[in-house]
Amino acid sequence: MARPLIALEGIHKRYPMGANEVQALRGLDLAISPGEFVAIMGPSGSGKSTLLEILGCLSHPSDGDYRLDGRSVAGLSVDQLAQVRGEKIGFVFQSFNLLPRLTAIENVELPLVYASTPRRERRSRAENALARVGLVDRGDHLPSELSGGQCQRVAIARALINRPSLVLADEPTGNLDTATGDEILTLLHALHREGNTILVATHDAKIGTQATRVVTIQDGKIARDENREAAA
């Protein structure tokens, strides 16, 4: 196995909840290698979203070590974390999270704006990314003028634009009908075959059956970790 892209060791996450504390994650260990397609499954309240937050460098674990690409992110400042997110992680959300006031191509460009990429390069890379998700002629549409599936493709293009080490998708098909959801899934698979590391948090058993690896979370710990590399 190659050097892990993601290495979580003894991750704890506690939230204050009124006077009490909620233990969202209780000593979770996980290693993910480059090129894997991992489905993270688990019921609501299992800690799945919290795990995603931490994997996405959106928040720090309360305890434990997280190494992304060999580099520990535990001690990073807020702005350094933002930089890591911008450079190494592409997010895909259930509700797409496109900015309604920006056109599709501007939404795709957004991570490059914060990475201070020159304007012309931004535009050409965004066009390529849109072409990759099959929306080459929809660049100047506003999200409100696109279908749900198209919006999610725009979001995927945005996630890909910085050539991230890791694509994190949170219920990417949750807001879509079955047919459109399948299309998105196919797209994710294609991206996986091109060498992208993809991590999908989902309730959807179908995604589980198609992933190379399924990690099931329960009560803040890993309950099951099935490798289906052979099956895929």
Add this chain to the structure above:
Amino acid sequence: MVYESLRQALRTLLRHRARAFLTMFGVVWGTSAVIFLVSWGDGVRTMLEVGFFKTGKNMGEVWAGRIGEDFTPAADRRYLWFNLEDVEALRRRTRLASRVGAEAWEMLPAAFGQRALTVDVRGMEQHSQEIRGVPLVAGRRISQADVSHRRRVVVLGDRVRRKLLGAQGGIGSWIRLGGKPFRVVGMLRPMGSQLNQDRMQIDDQVWVPISTVHANWPAWWTHEPVVSKIIYRMVDRHQVDAAEREVRAILADRLQVSATDDEAIPIWSSIHMLNQIPVDQTRGMMWTLSIATLVIGGIGVLTMMLDAVHERRHEIGLRLAVGARRRHVLFQFFVETFAITALGGLMGTLLGVGGCWALTQLQVPDMIPVPELSASIVLGALGVMGSVGLLAGVIPAWRAAQIEPAIALRQE
């Protein structure tokens, strides 16, 4: 990054035109109120100064009265008058008056062709004309030579000129004053209403050499050349009381009355009136009121932006998730707030300046104050507006920058 933020701020404003305008309205109103109110306050002051100083800037006027009751038995309350020697003496001895002039008055019938009216005739000399400071529209003033030779020459006030000469006469015309021919040598500029006037406004007067009055219409009670009024210009308007005391003391010495008898020698300075009007306080109040308006406008902007930050917390979360630093978010919202304030401020400035300008274009009666716009007022208003914008911008921007990036993952 700066360019992007500006672009996005402007876009957001354009998208929410109605809301942005309503928010801006407070700032527009506040800025125009600052400019308009303060300008108007300045206009009031100018109007008062002009009104009071039309008949002579920093001028004191001295009459001769009767000896005061407190200074003499009732049976001996003599009438007093000044003569030319008293004026000379005052001119020599005073230190707080830079100029001293004499005037002699008569009410006389004036005629030109078949027109006639009774006019206020003022015997003037160099100094009194200088103190009055009324500009001419044609001809010349009463000269020293006119006074020396007791010439029958006359300078006409504007209304007298119009009523008496009409379109027929001009410089060089002959009119009759008290039955005697006088040549018109000058015409005074129309002065309009005066806040400080003795019996007649300048426009209703005619000026002749003081010596000519004495030669043609001597006082019936004395052979002396009587001076109806002494006027002087004080050296320093802040020393108005000292100047009055000094002038009274010198003249009292000449007239053999008490140096503190203000019934014997009444003095009037229009500066007293100006000083009684709380011009500066009024100006301060105008500033305070209008700044308060602007601050209220700023609070409106602040509330709207705090609201917007809350409403757009998912957008902010997303921006943070795709790599925005806290300062990017801070800057974006700050620029947005500042743009609203600045735009409102500029609109308000245009409105205020436009309003002031429109009022100055109107032909208003003499004693209606017109706003007096100055660069310092506009700069002051813009400065206050800028500070309000900064304050209103900092808080929402700071709030926005505190939002947790993890919110991007949460569903609502």
